[in-house]
């Protein structure tokens with residue numbers, strides 16, 4: 001938690017969600033009170049196939065919708081890819097870039113992520129830029145250095161608190177049920193804050209820093225209370241309305 005920063009809890013549905021799952025999203029909208037919406041922003045980063053439908057239902061209400069990746073170009077001969085402009089056209093407000101699953105499955109490096117973040121801004125979207133160390137890097141005592149390098153390479157010049165959100169997702173905590181200790185999260189988020197403040201001054205001080213990796217209703221309150229944790233990026237527990245609302249409850 002940071003004073004003055006409105007937190008964001010974003011769900012990442014990854015490659016999950018058929019038309020039948022739209023009802024979970026509608027339950028989420030229905031479950032967010034006006035008071036809660038004043039305390040925290042909520043978003044689902046949906047698969048591209050559902051994005052426009054969910055965005056239409058979301059309207060300007062308590063929930064918004066984001067994409068999970070974008071191509072760096074505006075348009076062109078890139079079969080199977082989606083541009084940031086297309087996501088914005090479908091009603092997205094944000095897009096995740098540099099998720100570790102993209103970095104691993106598609107060989108994306110910091111330069112690619114940097115270009116995608118700039119594409120997001122070009123289309124008027126918030127870039128949710130993901131960073132995080134592997135288990136081997138943490139065991140080798142390199143976690144802070146690895147994340148600092150990823151921030152330096154992946155976050156473009158011109159990042160502001162309005163156009164950029166950073167998500168720290170230790171790779172070994174994603175989908176494993178393992179989480180770092182609150183102390184480890186605090187240390188990492190402080191290091192990220194210092195890095196971003198050194199580069200972006202007051203914008204870095206106000207940028208939202210999310211924690212992601214096995215966030216559940218049962219651990220959300222503790223993790224969200226850590227200094228410089230301004231919300232969460234949630235995978236598995238964002239698929240069911242009850243779980244997602246249980247996480248948002250950390251801010252009630």
Ligand SMILES: O=C(CO)COP(=O)(O)O
Pocket residue numbers: 012099169173174175176177212213214215233234235236237
């Ligand atoms: O990768 C994640 C969100 O982007 C985290 O996934 P889990 O919450 O399923 O661990």
